[in-house]
Amino acid sequence: xxxxxxxSAPVFIAIAVIVGLLGLNVGLHSQLLTxxxxxxxxxxxxxxxxxxxxxxxxxLAMSSxxxxxxxxxxxxxxxxxxISSGASxxxxxxxxxxxxxxxxxxxxxxxxxxxxxxxxxxLIYLLAKRLALTHSAVILAGIAISTVCAAALAWLYIFxxxxxxxxxxxxxxxxxxxxxxxxxxxxxxxxILGIGALCLQRNALNSLYLGDINAQLLGIEPQRLTRVVxxxxxxxxxxxxxxxxxxxxxxxxxxxxxxxxxxxxxxLIIPLSGxxxxxLxxxxxxxxxxxxxxxxxxxxxxxxxxxxxxxWVLFKGQAR
Amino acid sequence: MNIxxxxxxxxxxxxxxxxxxxxxxxxxxxxxxxxxxxxxxxxIAGLISSESLHAEMTISDIPPAHIAAHRCxxxxxxxxxxxxxxxxxxxxxxxxxxxxxxxxxxxxxNQYQARLLRELSGGQQQRVHIARxxxxxxxxxxxxxxxxxxxEPFDALDLAYQIKWLDCLxxxxxxxxxxxxxxxxxxxxxxxxxxDVLIMQDGQxxxxxxxxxxxxxxxxxxxxxxxxxxxxxxLQSSS
Numbered sequence: 214x215x216x217x218x219x220x221s222a223p224v225f226i227a228i229a230v231i232v233g234l235l236g237l238n239v240g241l242h243s244q245l246l247t248x249x250x251x252x253x254x255x256x257x258x259x260x261x262x263x264x265x266x267x268x269x270x271x272x273l274a275m276s277s278x279x280x281x282x283x284x285x286x287x288x289x290x291x292x293x294x295x296i297s298s299g300a301s302x303x304x305x306x307x308x309x310x311x312x313x314x315x316x317x318x319x320x321x322x323x324x325x326x327x328x329x330x331x332x333x334x335x336l337i338y339l340l341a342k343r344l345a346l347t348h349s350a351v352i353l354a355g356i357a358i359s360t361v362c363a364a365a366l367a368w369l370y371i372f373x374x375x376x377x378x379x380x381x382x383x384x385x386x387x388x389x390x391x392x393x394x395x396x397x398x399x400x401x402x403x404x405i406l407g408i409g410a411l412c413l414q415r416n417a418l419n420s421l422y423l424g425d426i427n428a429q430l431l432g433i434e435p436q437r438l439t440r441v442v443x444x445x446x447x448x449x450x451x452x453x454x455x456x457x458x459x460x461x462x463x464x465x466x467x468x469x470x471x472x473x474x475x476x477x478x479x480x481l482i483i484p485l486s487g488x489x490x491x492x493l494x495x496x497x498x499x500x501x502x503x504x505x506x507x508x509x510x511x512x513x514x515x516x517x518x519x520x521x522x523x524x525w526v527l528f529k530g531q532a533r
Numbered sequence: 534m535n536i537x538x539x540x541x542x543x544x545x546x547x548x549x550x551x552x553x554x555x556x557x558x559x560x561x562x563x564x565x566x567x568x569x570x571x572x573x574x575x576x577i578a579g580l581i582s583s584e585s586l587h588a589e590m591t592i593s594d595i596p597p598a599h600i601a602a603h604r605c606x607x608x609x610x611x612x613x614x615x616x617x618x619x620x621x622x623x624x625x626x627x628x629x630x631x632x633x634x635x636x637x638x639x640x641x642x643n644q645y646q647a648r649l650l651r652e653l654s655g656g657q658q659q660r661v662h663i664a665r666x667x668x669x670x671x672x673x674x675x676x677x678x679x680x681x682x683x684x685e686p687f688d689a690l691d692l693a694y695q696i697k698w699l700d701c702l703x704x705x706x707x708x709x710x711x712x713x714x715x716x717x718x719x720x721x722x723x724x725x726x727x728x729d730v731l732i733m734q735d736g737q738x739x740x741x742x743x744x745x746x747x748x749x750x751x752x753x754x755x756x757x758x759x760x761x762x763x764x765x766x767x768l769q770s771s772s
Binding site: 422 | 578580600601604605606608610611612613614615616617618621622624625626669
């Protein structure tokens with residue numbers, strides 16, 4: 214299949230925007246070259262935050278783009294199919310339950326969230342398998358598991374004290390404030406591997422648009438492909454929620470809007486979703502930096518920025 | 534090149550002890566709803582793994598690893614919830630981004646290139662899917678080494694296209710390709726007397742051979758359980 218038929222312009226534009234936003238963030242530290250304190254702040258606080266934003270934005274948008282195809286549902290996103298609900302519940306147990314001393318939180322919270330994400334995706338997988346692993350089975354199982362997790366979380370809210378529930382609310386809406394190098398060293402590695410692995414599947418994903426049988430006729434094993442993509446996405450989303458909390462809408466919005474504008478070719482949509490996801494997260498980091506001191510939750514900003522854009526695209530875009 | 538099936542057994546769906554389909558033949562697979570026509574096509578297409586079949590399905594001269602380049606199969610359901618354009622569909626499922634001249638002459642699909650598949654009429658969509666299937670293995674078809682399987686391709690196709698497309702298939706058959714069509718347009722059996730017919734009932738092959746030797750109006754009573762007085766006029770003459 215001719216690769217030249219893919220438009221490469223949007224990829225370059227997205228890369229340019231990312232570089233521009235990174236440059237802008239560097240520029241915000243005006244005395245970077247001369248002031249030692251400024252250098253320390255940039256290297257130890259801003260830089261890990263920027264790296265986290267780039268990786269998490271990319272991971273979330275890309276895994277949604279892939280999930281939408283394998284689950285044959287243009288509205289699928291990690292939240293809807295419940296991968297992140299287990300992570301949220303574990304965060305609730307750690308933050309409200311106070312099971313860990315405050316000094317352990319920096320490692321304990323991400324680890325607990327990751328365990329929660331794996332556990333809920335494992336449960337979803339087992340449940341869906343009993344329902345024959347059809348597309349709707351995964352979504353149904355996801356809704357079931359997230360309902361259970363949401364209920365448990367709601368009970369925690371009722372019993373938690375005011376400060377703890379407020380902390381949890383902020384965590385649940387996503388934040389890059391907790392970014393640090395030791396955590397990035399592990400989480401970042403997994404994210405980069407997962408993003409790479411998902412990129413490798415972009416060609417095969419194109420054969421799933423007309424259903425499993427037509428993919429099989431092309432010599433693809435649709436069940437295997439679906440399993441591989443689900444596992445990669447569970448890892449990517451699990452790690453992302455663990456280090457940045459649960460971030461809403463990015464996953465749904467980015468690939469959905471890109472498909473409306475650029476068509477359905479996953480060879481373009483998968484990598485481009487990653488890039489645009491990164492760019493969007495950088496915009497949010499930048500907005501937070503510019504607001505100086507007020508750290509707004511990510512989901513609040515993604516919804517505020519993404520929501521109106523989504524409405525506009527639905528109005529303007531051709532009916533795809 | 535020929536297709537050979539031996540001891541195929543799928544509980545309550547298909548039971549074929551032996552079936553051979555030779556190169557350069559066009560076979561009409563007919564039978565009542567649920568007779569096993571689609572399942573038979575799926576078995577020939579290799580969609581049902583041979584381990585679960587405990588049986589043999591081979592297309593001689595074509596190694597299983599290359600089957601996707603030699604065998605195409607139009608299935609009954611080809612919808613997508615995503616908004617795919619016709620050009621995208623061709624790009625994703627065939628080595629071409631537009632239909633080769635000789636396919637486009639028959640099915641006239643390239644005019645829809647930029648259109649969304651789901652905005653086309655049922656018949657237009659069917660033409661696009663037929664073209665897509667043939668394009669998947671077009672190189673093999675031109676060499677006379679293709680296996681073309683179609684499940685109810687005439688659905689929604691107007692008569693003019695049915696005629697043109699069947700003509701095209703008869704030309705491709707002359708090249709040595711194997712063509713198998715499961716359908717309910719029994720009138721075609723009276724038109725294409727030189728083709729083969731394969732009659733199925735309850736998952737079993739009841740008759741298989743030249744239409745001239747096998748097909749008669751009595752078959753409608755025997756295999757379709759249509760009372761003699763209800764056989765429509767256009768199916769009554771067999772000469």
